[in-house]
Amino acid sequence: xxxxxxxxxxxxxxxxxxxxxxxxxxxxxxxxxxxxxxxxxxxxxxxxxxxxxxxxxxxxxxxxxxxxxxxxxxxxxxxxxxxxxxxxxxxxxxxxxxxxxxxxxxxxxxxxxxxxxxxxxxxxxxxxxxxxxxxxxxxxxxxxxxxxxxxxxxxxxxxxxxxxxxxxxxxxxxxxxxxxxxxxxxxxxxxxxxxxxx
Numbered sequence: 001x002x003x004x005x006x007x008x009x010x011x012x013x014x015x016x017x018x019x020x021x022x023x024x025x026x027x028x029x030x031x032x033x034x035x036x037x038x039x040x041x042x043x044x045x046x047x048x049x050x051x052x053x054x055x056x057x058x059x060x061x062x063x064x065x066x067x068x069x070x071x072x073x074x075x076x077x078x079x080x081x082x083x084x085x086x087x088x089x090x091x092x093x094x095x096x097x098x099x100x101x102x103x104x105x106x107x108x109x110x111x112x113x114x115x116x117x118x119x120x121x122x123x124x125x126x127x128x129x130x131x132x133x134x135x136x137x138x139x140x141x142x143x144x145x146x147x148x149x150x151x152x153x154x155x156x157x158x159x160x161x162x163x164x165x166x167x168x169x170x171x172x173x174x175x176x177x178x179x180x181x182x183x184x185x186x187x188x189x190x191x192x193x194x195x196x197x198x
Contacts, residue, residue: 001024001025001026001027001055001056001057001058002026002027002028002029002055002056003015003016003019003026003027003028003029003053003054003055003056004028004029004031004042004043004046004047004052004053004054004055004056005028005029005030005031005052005053006030006031006032006033006052006053007030007196007197008033008113008114008196009033009052009053010102010106010109010162010163010166010196011051011052011053011066011102011106011162012052012053012066013162013196014053014066014067014069014070014155014158014159014162015053015055015066015069015070015073016194016198017158017161017162017193017194018070018073018074018079018155018158019073020192020193020194020198021079021190021191021192021193022073022077022079022192023192024073026055029042031052033052033110033114034114034115034116036050039051045062046062046064047062047064048064049064049065051064051065053066053069055069066159066162067094067097067098067155067159070155070158070159071091071094071155074154074155078152078154079153079154079155079158080154080155081149081150081152081154083150086149086150089148089149089150089156090148090149090154090155090156093148093149093156093159093160094155094156094159096134096137096160097156097159097160100133100134100137101131101134101138101160101163101164102163103127104127104128104130104131104133104134105131105134105135105163105164105167105170105172106163106170107127108124108127108128108131108170108171108172109163109166109167109169109170110170111124111127111170112124112169112170112171113169113170124171128170128171128172131167131170131172132172135164135167135172135174135177135180138160138164138177138179138180138183139177139178139179139180142179142180142182142183143179146183146186147183147186148160153186153187153190157183157187158187161184161187162196164180164184165184165187165188165196166196
């Protein structure tokens with residue numbers, strides 16, 4: 001199995017974290033998050049969006065999009081509930097992460113920490129403000145429960161952990177989010193946890 005990966009990408013990290021926790025081995029092909037010049041030749045037949053992560057299964061079939069990949073590998077494991085309602089709640093948080101969280105928290109982190117030509121400080125601050133709305137929503141939920149779905153650690157937590165735990169690299173202040181910080185510590189304490197740099 002081959003993972004097209006970028007080490008600093010939180011989307012790629014989700015996949016690596018779940019595979020580590022499941023004890024599934026794989027090979028990596030590293031790609032740059034900045035230089036996308038060779039994406040079409042590498043990923044053109046595998047991923048219409050030409051993005052990482054993209055994973056190629058042992059039988060040659062490919063899966064793109066981080067949350068689709070972790071959903072696939074979590075099926076039949078404790079990381080994805082069997083109960084239909086709870087499974088829908090996991091999907092709810094996966095969609096929230098890609099629609100309300102990642103476009104703001106992750107993009108600001110990229111602009112601040114990695115982009116060779118970031119936009120204006122006004123544009124960064126505007127996007128950061130929307131990222132704080134996602135963190136506000138997470139804080140409200142986590143102030144009442146330990147994890148996002150059903151009281152157990154699931155891929156909903158993996159998806160939201162990936163960019164939240166490095167949000168400081170984008171200038172987000174997590175000091176105002178005590179429940180989020182406690183949750184980050186609980187996720188980091190899960191069996192098989194690996195860091196984003198691993």
